[in-house]
Amino acid sequence: MSKIEIKNLTFGFDTLAEPLFEHTNLTIDTQWKLGLIGRNGRGKTTLLQLLLGEYVYSGAITHQLAFTYFPQKVLDKTQLTYDCLQTLAVFDLWEIERELNLLQTDPEILWRPFASLSGGEQTKVLLALLFIDDRHFPLIDEPTNHLDITARQQVANYLQAKRNGFIVVSHDRSFVNEVVDHVLSIEKSQLVLYQGNFSTYEEQKEQRDHYEQEENRKLKKEIGRLKQTAAEKAEWSRGRERDKQGNPNQKGSGAIYDTGAIGARAARTMKRSKAIVNRMEEKAEEKKGLLHDIEDIDALTMNYQPSYHKQLLKVEELQLSYADVPLFEPLSFEIKQGQRLAVQGANGSGKSSIIQFLLGEFHGQVSGNASLAHGLDISYVRQNYEDNTGTLQEFAQAHHLSYEELLNNLHKLGLERKVFTNRIEDMSLGQRKRVELAKSLATPAELFIWDEPLNYLDVFNHEQLEAVIQSVQPSMLVVEHEVTFLENIATKMIYL
Known part of the structure:
Protein backbone atom coordinates (compact mmCIF):
# COMPACT_ATOMS: atom_id res chain seq x y z
CA MET A 1 0.00 0.00 0.00
CA SER A 199 -22.31 15.00 1.26
CA THR A 200 -20.46 13.48 4.23
CA TYR A 201 -18.13 16.48 4.31
CA GLU A 202 -21.03 18.96 4.20
CA GLU A 203 -22.88 17.18 7.00
CA GLN A 204 -19.85 16.96 9.30
CA LYS A 205 -18.73 20.51 8.49
CA GLU A 206 -22.20 21.81 9.31
CA GLN A 207 -22.19 19.93 12.62
CA ARG A 208 -18.75 21.33 13.51
CA ASP A 209 -19.74 24.88 12.56
CA HIS A 210 -22.98 24.58 14.55
CA TYR A 211 -21.06 23.33 17.59
CA GLU A 212 -18.58 26.22 17.38
CA GLN A 213 -21.37 28.77 16.96
CA GLU A 214 -23.20 27.35 20.00
CA GLU A 215 -20.01 27.36 22.07
CA ASN A 216 -19.32 30.91 20.92
CA ARG A 217 -22.82 31.98 21.99
CA LYS A 218 -22.36 30.40 25.43
CA LEU A 219 -18.94 32.00 25.90
CA LYS A 220 -20.18 35.43 24.87
CA LYS A 221 -23.04 35.11 27.35
CA GLU A 222 -20.68 34.03 30.15
CA ILE A 223 -18.18 36.79 29.32
CA GLY A 224 -21.03 39.32 29.51
CA ARG A 225 -22.10 37.98 32.92
CA LEU A 226 -18.50 38.00 34.22
CA LYS A 227 -18.00 41.52 32.91
CA GLN A 228 -21.08 42.75 34.77
CA THR A 229 -20.09 40.97 38.01
CA ALA A 230 -16.54 42.32 37.83
CA ALA A 231 -17.83 45.85 37.25
CA GLU A 232 -20.25 45.62 40.19
CA LYS A 233 -17.58 44.36 42.58
CA ALA A 234 -15.06 46.95 41.41
CA GLU A 235 -17.63 49.71 41.87
CA TRP A 236 -18.47 48.47 45.41
CA SER A 237 -14.78 48.41 46.26
CA ARG A 238 -14.28 51.96 44.97
CA GLY A 239 -17.36 53.10 46.90
CA ARG A 240 -16.08 51.67 50.18
CA GLU A 241 -12.72 53.33 49.55
CA ARG A 242 -14.50 56.68 49.16
CA ASP A 243 -16.41 56.03 52.40
CA LYS A 244 -13.15 55.37 54.20
CA GLN A 245 -11.49 58.48 52.82
CA GLY A 246 -14.56 60.64 53.57
CA ASN A 247 -14.53 59.82 57.34
CA PRO A 248 -10.87 59.79 58.39
CA ASN A 249 -11.60 60.34 62.13
CA GLN A 250 -14.40 57.78 62.47
CA LYS A 251 -13.34 54.85 64.66
CA GLY A 252 -14.92 51.67 65.96
CA SER A 253 -14.57 47.98 65.44
CA GLY A 254 -16.75 46.56 62.68
CA ALA A 255 -18.79 49.77 62.17
CA ILE A 256 -19.51 50.95 58.67
CA TYR A 257 -16.85 53.62 58.98
CA ASP A 258 -14.27 51.30 60.49
CA THR A 259 -11.47 52.07 58.06
CA GLY A 260 -9.59 48.87 58.81
CA ALA A 261 -12.62 46.65 58.13
CA ILE A 262 -13.59 48.68 55.08
CA GLY A 263 -10.08 48.45 53.67
CA ALA A 264 -9.87 44.70 54.20
CA ARG A 265 -13.29 44.06 52.67
CA ALA A 266 -12.59 46.39 49.77
CA ALA A 267 -9.24 44.71 49.13
CA ARG A 268 -10.87 41.25 49.16
CA THR A 269 -13.61 42.43 46.81
CA MET A 270 -11.10 44.06 44.48
CA LYS A 271 -9.09 40.84 44.47
CA ARG A 272 -12.21 38.87 43.58
CA SER A 273 -12.97 41.45 40.88
CA LYS A 274 -9.50 40.99 39.38
CA ALA A 275 -9.92 37.20 39.52
CA ILE A 276 -13.20 37.55 37.62
CA VAL A 277 -11.46 39.76 35.04
CA ASN A 278 -8.76 37.10 34.65
CA ARG A 279 -11.43 34.43 34.14
CA MET A 280 -13.12 36.71 31.63
CA GLU A 281 -9.87 37.14 29.70
CA GLU A 282 -9.36 33.37 29.70
CA LYS A 283 -12.86 32.90 28.30
CA ALA A 284 -12.23 35.56 25.68
CA GLU A 285 -9.00 33.79 24.69
CA GLU A 286 -10.91 30.52 24.46
CA LYS A 287 -13.43 32.26 22.22
CA LYS A 288 -10.63 33.20 19.80
CA GLY A 289 -10.19 29.53 19.01
CA LEU A 290 -13.74 29.32 17.70
CA LEU A 291 -15.28 30.37 14.38
CA HIS A 292 -11.90 30.43 12.60
CA ASP A 293 -13.15 28.15 9.83
CA ILE A 294 -16.71 29.43 9.40
CA GLU A 295 -17.07 31.17 6.04
CA ASP A 296 -18.64 34.63 5.89
CA ILE A 297 -20.75 35.23 2.77
CA ASP A 298 -21.51 38.91 2.10
CA ALA A 299 -23.85 40.35 -0.52
CA LEU A 300 -22.25 41.55 -3.76
CA THR A 301 -23.04 44.79 -5.58
CA MET A 302 -23.80 45.07 -9.31
CA ASN A 303 -23.58 48.33 -11.27
CA TYR A 304 -26.70 47.76 -13.36
CA GLN A 305 -28.01 50.82 -15.22
CA PRO A 306 -31.56 50.15 -16.47
CA SER A 307 -31.87 51.19 -20.11
CA TYR A 308 -34.50 53.49 -21.58
CA HIS A 309 -34.65 50.95 -24.45
CA LYS A 310 -37.39 48.35 -24.01
CA GLN A 311 -35.68 45.95 -26.40
CA LEU A 312 -31.91 45.60 -25.98
CA LEU A 313 -31.16 42.85 -28.49
CA LYS A 314 -32.97 41.12 -31.33
CA VAL A 315 -31.59 38.18 -33.36
CA GLU A 316 -33.38 36.83 -36.44
CA GLU A 317 -32.52 33.59 -38.26
CA LEU A 318 -28.89 33.79 -37.14
CA GLN A 319 -26.57 31.01 -38.31
CA LEU A 320 -22.81 30.93 -37.74
CA SER A 321 -20.44 28.66 -39.66
CA TYR A 322 -16.78 27.70 -39.92
CA ALA A 323 -15.52 26.58 -43.35
CA ASP A 324 -19.16 26.53 -44.55
CA VAL A 325 -20.11 24.06 -41.79
CA PRO A 326 -22.95 25.52 -39.67
CA LEU A 327 -22.52 25.42 -35.90
CA PHE A 328 -26.30 25.35 -35.27
CA GLU A 329 -29.68 25.67 -36.98
CA PRO A 330 -30.94 29.22 -37.69
CA LEU A 331 -31.75 30.89 -34.39
CA SER A 332 -34.05 33.76 -33.35
CA PHE A 333 -34.39 35.39 -29.93
CA GLU A 334 -34.66 38.76 -28.20
CA ILE A 335 -33.71 40.28 -24.85
CA LYS A 336 -35.91 42.97 -23.36
CA GLN A 337 -35.08 45.07 -20.32
CA GLY A 338 -34.95 42.93 -17.16
CA GLN A 339 -34.84 39.63 -19.07
CA ARG A 340 -32.08 37.09 -18.55
CA LEU A 341 -31.52 34.71 -21.45
CA ALA A 342 -29.55 31.50 -20.80
CA VAL A 343 -27.93 29.77 -23.77
CA GLN A 344 -27.31 26.05 -23.35
CA GLY A 345 -25.86 23.37 -25.59
CA ALA A 346 -23.12 20.81 -25.98
CA ASN A 347 -19.47 21.83 -26.19
CA GLY A 348 -18.65 23.13 -29.66
CA SER A 349 -22.31 23.90 -30.48
CA GLY A 350 -21.58 27.61 -30.90
CA LYS A 351 -22.60 29.23 -27.60
CA SER A 352 -19.47 31.35 -27.21
CA SER A 353 -19.50 32.04 -30.97
CA ILE A 354 -22.87 33.79 -30.57
CA ILE A 355 -21.32 36.10 -27.96
CA GLN A 356 -18.28 36.72 -30.16
CA PHE A 357 -20.59 37.60 -33.05
CA LEU A 358 -22.62 40.04 -30.95
CA LEU A 359 -19.40 41.73 -29.84
CA GLY A 360 -17.99 41.86 -33.39
CA GLU A 361 -15.29 39.27 -32.73
CA PHE A 362 -16.52 36.27 -34.78
CA HIS A 363 -14.34 35.40 -37.80
CA GLY A 364 -16.43 32.71 -39.53
CA GLN A 365 -19.38 32.96 -41.90
CA VAL A 366 -22.62 34.64 -40.81
CA SER A 367 -26.18 34.59 -42.10
CA GLY A 368 -29.22 36.23 -40.54
CA ASN A 369 -29.56 39.51 -38.68
CA ALA A 370 -28.87 40.88 -35.22
CA SER A 371 -29.49 44.34 -33.82
CA LEU A 372 -28.34 45.87 -30.55
CA ALA A 373 -29.95 48.96 -29.05
CA HIS A 374 -28.04 52.13 -30.02
CA GLY A 375 -25.26 53.06 -27.61
CA LEU A 376 -25.89 50.03 -25.40
CA ASP A 377 -23.43 49.74 -22.50
CA ILE A 378 -22.31 46.10 -22.12
CA SER A 379 -20.35 44.43 -19.32
CA TYR A 380 -18.64 41.21 -20.42
CA VAL A 381 -17.21 38.24 -18.48
CA ARG A 382 -14.86 36.33 -20.78
CA GLN A 383 -13.81 32.70 -20.71
CA ASN A 384 -10.23 33.70 -21.41
CA TYR A 385 -8.81 36.60 -19.41
CA GLU A 386 -5.06 35.93 -19.46
CA ASP A 387 -4.48 39.51 -20.61
CA ASN A 388 -5.56 40.84 -17.19
CA THR A 389 -2.25 42.01 -15.71
CA GLY A 390 -0.72 44.55 -13.35
CA THR A 391 -1.75 45.64 -9.87
CA LEU A 392 -5.42 45.92 -8.97
CA GLN A 393 -5.11 49.70 -8.82
CA GLU A 394 -3.58 49.82 -12.29
CA PHE A 395 -6.29 47.45 -13.53
CA ALA A 396 -9.08 49.64 -12.11
CA GLN A 397 -7.60 52.75 -13.71
CA ALA A 398 -7.19 51.03 -17.09
CA HIS A 399 -10.86 49.97 -17.11
CA HIS A 400 -12.20 53.22 -15.61
CA LEU A 401 -13.56 51.46 -12.53
CA SER A 402 -13.99 52.53 -8.94
CA TYR A 403 -10.98 51.02 -7.17
CA GLU A 404 -12.90 50.82 -3.88
CA GLU A 405 -15.87 49.05 -5.51
CA LEU A 406 -13.54 46.59 -7.24
CA LEU A 407 -11.76 45.74 -3.96
CA ASN A 408 -15.04 45.54 -2.07
CA ASN A 409 -16.51 42.91 -4.40
CA LEU A 410 -13.21 41.03 -4.60
CA HIS A 411 -13.11 40.75 -0.81
CA LYS A 412 -16.74 39.59 -0.71
CA LEU A 413 -15.92 36.99 -3.40
CA GLY A 414 -13.31 35.52 -1.06
CA LEU A 415 -10.12 37.25 -2.16
CA GLU A 416 -8.21 37.91 1.05
CA ARG A 417 -6.91 41.42 1.62
CA LYS A 418 -3.33 40.20 1.78
CA VAL A 419 -3.68 39.27 -1.92
CA PHE A 420 -4.70 42.81 -2.92
CA THR A 421 -1.05 43.82 -3.33
CA ASN A 422 -0.27 40.90 -5.67
CA ARG A 423 -0.02 41.42 -9.40
CA ILE A 424 -2.93 39.80 -11.24
CA GLU A 425 -0.66 37.59 -13.34
CA ASP A 426 0.78 36.12 -10.11
CA MET A 427 -2.64 35.15 -8.73
CA SER A 428 -4.21 31.67 -8.85
CA LEU A 429 -6.70 30.87 -11.63
CA GLY A 430 -9.58 31.21 -9.17
CA GLN A 431 -8.34 34.58 -7.95
CA ARG A 432 -7.88 35.81 -11.53
CA LYS A 433 -11.43 34.70 -12.37
CA ARG A 434 -12.68 36.77 -9.43
CA VAL A 435 -10.88 39.81 -10.84
CA GLU A 436 -12.62 39.32 -14.19
CA LEU A 437 -15.98 38.91 -12.48
CA ALA A 438 -15.48 41.84 -10.09
CA LYS A 439 -14.59 43.99 -13.12
CA SER A 440 -17.91 43.11 -14.73
CA LEU A 441 -19.89 43.73 -11.54
CA ALA A 442 -18.29 47.17 -11.15
CA THR A 443 -18.75 48.19 -14.81
CA PRO A 444 -21.86 50.37 -15.34
CA ALA A 445 -23.94 48.47 -17.89
CA GLU A 446 -27.40 48.08 -19.37
CA LEU A 447 -26.68 44.51 -20.51
CA PHE A 448 -24.42 41.92 -18.85
CA ILE A 449 -22.99 39.19 -21.10
CA TRP A 450 -21.37 36.39 -19.11
CA ASP A 451 -19.60 33.47 -20.80
CA GLU A 452 -19.30 30.59 -18.30
CA PRO A 453 -18.98 32.81 -15.22
CA LEU A 454 -18.81 29.94 -12.71
CA ASN A 455 -15.55 28.36 -13.91
CA TYR A 456 -12.96 28.31 -11.08
CA LEU A 457 -15.47 29.72 -8.57
CA ASP A 458 -16.44 27.93 -5.37
CA VAL A 459 -19.91 27.01 -4.12
CA PHE A 460 -20.15 30.12 -1.92
CA ASN A 461 -19.58 32.33 -4.99
CA HIS A 462 -22.31 30.52 -6.95
CA GLU A 463 -24.78 31.42 -4.19
CA GLN A 464 -23.55 35.03 -4.02
CA LEU A 465 -24.01 35.55 -7.76
CA GLU A 466 -27.49 34.02 -7.68
CA ALA A 467 -28.43 36.34 -4.81
CA VAL A 468 -27.20 39.58 -6.42
CA ILE A 469 -28.87 38.75 -9.76
CA GLN A 470 -32.16 37.89 -8.06
CA SER A 471 -31.95 41.14 -6.10
CA VAL A 472 -30.89 43.52 -8.90
CA GLN A 473 -32.84 41.85 -11.77
CA PRO A 474 -30.44 42.97 -14.53
CA SER A 475 -30.72 42.31 -18.27
CA MET A 476 -28.35 39.45 -19.14
CA LEU A 477 -27.20 36.92 -21.69
CA VAL A 478 -25.53 33.99 -19.91
CA VAL A 479 -23.72 30.92 -21.22
CA GLU A 480 -23.28 28.35 -18.44
CA HIS A 481 -23.41 24.56 -17.88
CA GLU A 482 -24.43 24.69 -14.21
CA VAL A 483 -28.15 23.88 -14.47
CA THR A 484 -29.05 24.84 -10.88
CA PHE A 485 -27.54 28.29 -11.35
CA LEU A 486 -29.47 28.88 -14.58
CA GLU A 487 -32.74 27.70 -13.08
CA ASN A 488 -32.29 30.23 -10.28
CA ILE A 489 -31.44 33.28 -12.40
CA ALA A 490 -32.74 32.88 -15.98
CA THR A 491 -36.10 34.17 -17.19
CA LYS A 492 -35.86 32.15 -20.43
CA MET A 493 -33.54 29.60 -22.05
CA ILE A 494 -32.60 28.51 -25.55
CA TYR A 495 -30.85 25.26 -26.53
CA LEU A 496 -28.41 24.84 -29.40
Missing part, protein backbone atom coordinates in the same frame (compact mmCIF):
# COMPACT_ATOMS: atom_id res chain seq x y z
CA SER A 2 1.64 3.23 -1.23
CA LYS A 3 1.34 6.50 0.65
CA ILE A 4 2.08 10.19 0.18
CA GLU A 5 3.53 11.53 3.41
CA ILE A 6 3.75 15.24 4.16
CA LYS A 7 5.78 16.16 7.25
CA ASN A 8 6.16 19.62 8.74
CA LEU A 9 5.44 21.28 5.39
CA THR A 10 5.79 25.06 5.36
CA PHE A 11 5.33 27.05 2.17
CA GLY A 12 4.20 30.49 1.09
CA PHE A 13 4.75 32.90 -1.76
CA ASP A 14 6.95 35.94 -1.18
CA THR A 15 4.01 38.17 -2.13
CA LEU A 16 1.84 36.76 0.69
CA ALA A 17 2.04 38.02 4.25
CA GLU A 18 1.35 34.56 5.67
CA PRO A 19 2.32 31.07 4.45
CA LEU A 20 -0.30 28.90 2.75
CA PHE A 21 0.92 25.90 4.74
CA GLU A 22 2.70 26.03 8.07
CA HIS A 23 4.10 22.93 9.85
CA THR A 24 1.51 20.82 8.00
CA ASN A 25 1.42 17.04 8.48
CA LEU A 26 -0.68 14.72 6.35
CA THR A 27 -0.71 11.11 5.14
CA ILE A 28 -2.62 10.20 1.97
CA ASP A 29 -3.29 6.61 0.93
CA THR A 30 -2.80 6.42 -2.85
CA GLN A 31 -5.77 4.02 -3.13
CA TRP A 32 -8.06 6.84 -2.00
CA LYS A 33 -10.15 8.71 -4.52
CA LEU A 34 -9.50 12.01 -2.82
CA GLY A 35 -11.42 15.22 -3.42
CA LEU A 36 -9.43 18.36 -2.57
CA ILE A 37 -11.78 21.23 -1.78
CA GLY A 38 -11.69 24.72 -0.29
CA ARG A 39 -12.17 28.33 -1.24
CA ASN A 40 -9.99 29.73 -4.00
CA GLY A 41 -6.62 31.05 -2.92
CA ARG A 42 -6.32 28.58 -0.03
CA GLY A 43 -3.64 26.55 -1.83
CA LYS A 44 -5.37 23.62 -3.58
CA THR A 45 -3.48 23.98 -6.86
CA THR A 46 -0.34 24.95 -4.95
CA LEU A 47 -0.52 21.70 -2.96
CA LEU A 48 -0.67 19.71 -6.22
CA GLN A 49 2.31 21.67 -7.55
CA LEU A 50 4.24 21.00 -4.33
CA LEU A 51 3.63 17.27 -4.88
CA LEU A 52 5.03 17.72 -8.39
CA GLY A 53 8.16 19.36 -6.92
CA GLU A 54 7.60 22.68 -8.68
CA TYR A 55 8.33 24.85 -5.63
CA VAL A 56 11.01 24.97 -2.96
CA TYR A 57 9.55 24.34 0.50
CA SER A 58 10.63 23.43 4.01
CA GLY A 59 9.66 20.07 5.50
CA ALA A 60 9.37 16.78 3.63
CA ILE A 61 7.09 15.23 1.00
CA THR A 62 7.83 11.54 0.40
CA HIS A 63 6.24 9.09 -2.03
CA GLN A 64 7.15 6.44 -4.60
CA LEU A 65 4.93 7.77 -7.39
CA ALA A 66 5.24 9.30 -10.82
CA PHE A 67 2.57 11.99 -11.13
CA THR A 68 0.66 13.31 -14.10
CA TYR A 69 -1.09 16.69 -13.90
CA PHE A 70 -4.26 17.95 -15.56
CA PRO A 71 -4.63 20.40 -17.25
CA GLN A 72 -1.40 19.99 -19.15
CA LYS A 73 0.09 23.30 -20.27
CA VAL A 74 -0.07 23.95 -24.01
CA LEU A 75 2.76 26.30 -24.95
CA ASP A 76 1.98 27.07 -28.61
CA LYS A 77 -1.79 27.19 -29.14
CA THR A 78 -1.39 28.14 -32.80
CA GLN A 79 -0.25 24.61 -33.63
CA LEU A 80 -2.62 21.86 -34.76
CA THR A 81 -4.19 20.20 -31.72
CA TYR A 82 -2.56 16.86 -32.61
CA ASP A 83 0.89 18.48 -32.69
CA CYS A 84 0.20 20.21 -29.36
CA LEU A 85 -0.64 16.86 -27.75
CA GLN A 86 2.47 15.24 -29.25
CA THR A 87 4.62 17.73 -27.36
CA LEU A 88 2.93 16.71 -24.09
CA ALA A 89 2.96 12.88 -24.23
CA VAL A 90 3.77 9.82 -26.32
CA PHE A 91 0.69 8.08 -27.76
CA ASP A 92 -0.72 6.42 -30.85
CA LEU A 93 -3.31 8.27 -32.90
CA TRP A 94 -5.90 5.54 -32.43
CA GLU A 95 -5.67 5.89 -28.65
CA ILE A 96 -6.50 9.58 -28.63
CA GLU A 97 -9.24 9.08 -31.25
CA ARG A 98 -10.79 6.32 -29.09
CA GLU A 99 -10.95 8.58 -26.04
CA LEU A 100 -12.38 11.49 -28.00
CA ASN A 101 -15.10 9.23 -29.39
CA LEU A 102 -15.91 8.07 -25.84
CA LEU A 103 -16.17 11.76 -24.91
CA GLN A 104 -18.56 12.19 -27.88
CA THR A 105 -16.14 14.55 -29.60
CA ASP A 106 -15.30 14.41 -33.29
CA PRO A 107 -11.59 13.40 -33.65
CA GLU A 108 -11.42 15.82 -36.59
CA ILE A 109 -10.74 18.59 -34.06
CA LEU A 110 -7.21 17.14 -33.79
CA TRP A 111 -6.52 18.78 -37.14
CA ARG A 112 -7.67 22.24 -36.10
CA PRO A 113 -5.43 24.79 -34.34
CA PHE A 114 -5.75 24.35 -30.56
CA ALA A 115 -6.57 28.05 -30.19
CA SER A 116 -9.62 27.65 -32.45
CA LEU A 117 -11.23 25.05 -30.16
CA SER A 118 -13.91 26.04 -27.68
CA GLY A 119 -13.08 25.91 -23.97
CA GLY A 120 -14.96 22.61 -23.70
CA GLU A 121 -13.18 21.09 -26.69
CA GLN A 122 -9.79 22.09 -25.27
CA THR A 123 -10.71 20.48 -21.96
CA LYS A 124 -11.82 17.27 -23.70
CA VAL A 125 -8.65 16.77 -25.75
CA LEU A 126 -6.52 17.26 -22.63
CA LEU A 127 -8.77 14.84 -20.71
CA ALA A 128 -8.36 12.32 -23.54
CA LEU A 129 -4.61 12.59 -23.07
CA LEU A 130 -5.06 12.02 -19.33
CA PHE A 131 -7.33 9.00 -19.86
CA ILE A 132 -4.85 7.07 -22.03
CA ASP A 133 -2.17 7.35 -19.32
CA ASP A 134 -2.40 4.37 -16.96
CA ARG A 135 1.17 4.56 -15.64
CA HIS A 136 1.02 7.72 -13.52
CA PHE A 137 -0.89 8.87 -10.44
CA PRO A 138 -3.34 11.59 -11.58
CA LEU A 139 -3.45 15.05 -10.01
CA ILE A 140 -6.58 16.49 -11.62
CA ASP A 141 -7.27 20.21 -11.26
CA GLU A 142 -10.81 21.38 -12.15
CA PRO A 143 -11.64 18.82 -14.87
CA THR A 144 -15.26 20.01 -15.29
CA ASN A 145 -14.46 23.58 -16.35
CA HIS A 146 -16.10 24.39 -19.72
CA LEU A 147 -17.70 20.92 -19.91
CA ASP A 148 -21.37 20.40 -20.67
CA ILE A 149 -23.55 18.11 -18.52
CA THR A 150 -22.96 15.04 -20.70
CA ALA A 151 -19.18 15.47 -20.67
CA ARG A 152 -19.13 16.00 -16.90
CA GLN A 153 -20.94 12.71 -16.44
CA GLN A 154 -18.48 11.00 -18.79
CA VAL A 155 -15.54 12.23 -16.70
CA ALA A 156 -17.34 11.10 -13.54
CA ASN A 157 -17.90 7.64 -15.05
CA TYR A 158 -14.20 7.38 -15.94
CA LEU A 159 -13.08 8.25 -12.43
CA GLN A 160 -15.67 5.94 -10.86
CA ALA A 161 -14.35 3.02 -12.92
CA LYS A 162 -10.70 3.78 -12.19
CA ARG A 163 -9.20 1.03 -10.01
CA ASN A 164 -6.41 3.13 -8.57
CA GLY A 165 -6.58 6.35 -6.63
CA PHE A 166 -6.27 9.99 -7.64
CA ILE A 167 -6.54 13.51 -6.26
CA VAL A 168 -9.13 15.77 -7.88
CA VAL A 169 -9.83 19.46 -7.29
CA SER A 170 -13.38 20.54 -8.14
CA HIS A 171 -16.11 22.93 -6.97
CA ASP A 172 -18.86 20.92 -8.70
CA ARG A 173 -20.66 19.39 -5.71
CA SER A 174 -22.55 16.66 -7.57
CA PHE A 175 -19.41 15.67 -9.50
CA VAL A 176 -17.28 15.36 -6.35
CA ASN A 177 -20.10 13.48 -4.64
CA GLU A 178 -20.06 10.86 -7.39
CA VAL A 179 -16.35 10.19 -7.68
CA VAL A 180 -14.58 10.48 -4.29
CA ASP A 181 -14.40 8.36 -1.15
CA HIS A 182 -12.32 10.83 0.90
CA VAL A 183 -12.38 14.63 1.12
CA LEU A 184 -9.49 16.89 2.15
CA SER A 185 -10.76 20.37 2.98
CA ILE A 186 -8.34 23.31 3.17
CA GLU A 187 -10.01 25.48 5.79
CA LYS A 188 -8.99 28.97 6.90
CA SER A 189 -6.65 27.68 9.60
CA GLN A 190 -6.23 23.92 9.10
CA LEU A 191 -6.45 20.87 6.84
CA VAL A 192 -9.38 18.58 7.68
CA LEU A 193 -9.63 15.04 6.29
CA TYR A 194 -13.05 13.36 5.99
CA GLN A 195 -13.84 9.76 5.09
CA GLY A 196 -16.74 9.80 2.65
CA ASN A 197 -18.00 11.90 -0.23
CA PHE A 198 -18.97 15.57 -0.47
